Amino acid sequence: MSVTTLTLDEVSHILTRASFLEAEDPLERAKRLAKRKIALLFYESSTRTRTSFELAAKGLGSDTTLVSSLSSSIEKGETLKDTGLTLRALGAEAIILRHPNSGSPWLLEQETRLPVLNAGDGMHEHPSQALLDLRTMLNHLRPGVTQVGPETLAGVTVTIVGDILHSRVARSNMLLLPRLGARVILCGPPPLLPDVAVDAGPGIEVERDFERALAQSTVVMMLRIQAERLAGLQLDLEEYKTAYQLNGERLAKFAPTALVLHPGPIIRGLEITPEVADGPQSLILEQVHHGVAIRMALVERALTQKGGQA
Ligand code: CP
Numbered sequence: 001m002s003v004t005t006l007t008l009d010e011v012s013h014i015l016t017r018a019s020f021l022e023a024e025d026p027l028e029r030a031k032r033l034a035k036r037k038i039a040l041l042f043y044e045s046s047t048r049t050r051t052s053f054e055l056a057a058k059g060l061g062s063d064t065t066l067v068s069s070l071s072s073s074i075e076k077g078e079t080l081k082d083t084g085l086t087l088r089a090l091g092a093e094a095i096i097l098r099h100p101n102s103g104s105p106w107l108l109e110q111e112t113r114l115p116v117l118n119a120g121d122g123m124h125e126h127p128s129q130a131l132l133d134l135r136t137m138l139n140h141l142r143p144g145v146t147q148v149g150p151e152t153l154a155g156v157t158v159t160i161v162g163d164i165l166h167s168r169v170a171r172s173n174m175l176l177l178p179r180l181g182a183r184v185i186l187c188g189p190p191p192l193l194p195d196v197a198v199d200a201g202p203g204i205e206v207e208r209d210f211e212r213a214l215a216q217s218t219v220v221m222m223l224r225i226q227a228e229r230l231a232g233l234q235l236d237l238e239e240y241k242t243a244y245q246l247n248g249e250r251l252a253k254f255a256p257t258a259l260v261l262h263p264g265p266i267i268r269g270l271e272i273t274p275e276v277a278d279g280p281q282s283l284i285l286e287q288v289h290h291g292v293a294i295r296m297a298l299v300e301r302a303l304t305q306k307g308g309q310a
Contacts, residue, residue, distance in 0.1 A: 001105040001118040003127045003176040008148055011176075014131060015138070015146040017297035018290075026059065029296075033303055034061035039092040041083065041108075042119070043069040043099045048264055048288050049119045049128065053096045056295035062303075065092075080104060084112040094302045097121070115302040123166050128298055129263050130172035132290040134180075136283050137219055139290075140259055153182035159213045160186055161244060162223035162271050164193045169263040170223060178203025187213040188244060191233055192225070210244050214254035221261040222246050222271050241270065248275040259283055 021029060038057045042050055057064045069075065074083060087095060094115040097105050102124035109116040120126045138145050141156060158177055164170045164186050177184050184204045186193055193206065207213040214220060260282045268274050277284060
C-alpha cells in the first residue's frame with residue numbers, strides 16, 4: 001500500500017515478474033488467476049490506473065467488477081467498511097482501491113481482511129505509479145535491468161515539477177527513487193511546494209528556479225495542478241506558466257537530452273505544451289503502457305501472498 005513497505009528485493013521481484021508476465025503467452029497467463037474475483041473500488045475518477053488494473057487482472061484470468069462512487073450505494077451514504085464487507089460477501093478476494101482519504105487502504109484491509117491494492121489514497125501515495133515510472137526510467141537509462149539496488153540509479157537526477165504538495169505520485173517517487181541512488185530535485189512555487197519540503201529527506205533537494213533544475217536533470221517529471229485539491233488556494237496561472245511550464249524552447253535550451261515523464265492526465269498548454277507532450281523526449285504514453293505489466297505483477301502478488309502489498 002506504500003512503496004515504503006517494499007524492500008528493494010521486492011521491488012526487483014515486481015519488476016522481474018512484470019517483464020515475465022508481459023512476455024508470456026496470453027493463454028498461459030490467463031490461467032494464473034483463472035476465475036479469481038477482484039473488485040475495483042474507485043471513489044475518485046481515473047482513466048489510466050483503473051483501466052490498467054482491470055486489464056492486468058483480466059489478463060491473468062481474473063473476473064473483475066467495478067464499483068465507483070457515482071453509480072453505487074456509496075452515493076446513498078454507505079461507508080467504506082460496509083462497501084468492503086459487501087464486496088467480500090459477494091466473493092471478492094482482493095480489492096483495488098482509489099480513495100480521497102490518506103490511509104484508506106489500511107482501513108479497508110483491516111476491516112475486510114482482504115488484500116487491498118492502493119490505486120491512490122488522497123495526497124498520500126500512488127505506489128503502482130511510482131513502480132511504473134521506475135520501469136519507464138530503467139527501460140531508457142538501465143535497459144534490461146530488473147534487479148535493483150541502492151546504486152542502480154546512481155548519477156541520475158530526477159526533477160519533479162509543479163504541484164508537489166497535492167501529489168501522491170510525487171510522494172511515492174520521493175520515497176522510492178532515493179533508495180535506488182537517484183538524486184531527486186523538487187521544483188515549484190511555495191504554495192505548491194512549501195518551505196518545509198526543504199527537509200524532505202535524504203537524496204531530496206528543492207530548487208525553485210525551473211531552468212536551473214532542468215539543466216541538472218536526467219529525467220523531468222511534470223505534474224498537473226490538482227484543481228480538485230487546491231481548497232480555495234488561488235494561483236495566477238499565467239505567472240505559473242511563465243515560471244514552470246515545460247515548453248519546447250526551455251527543454252531544448254536547458255535539458256535537450258532529458259527524459260520527460262508525466263503521470264497524467266496532462267493539461268496541455270498549462271504545465272506542458274503539446275510540442276513537448278508529443279515530442280521525441282516524451283515518455284508519457286510509454287508510462288501508461290508499463291502500467292499494465294506492473295499491475296499484473298502487483299495483482300498476482302496480492303493474490304498469491306499475504307502482507308506488504310503495494
Ligand atoms: N496517473 C494516474 O493516476 O492517472 P489516472 O487518474 O487516470 O488513473
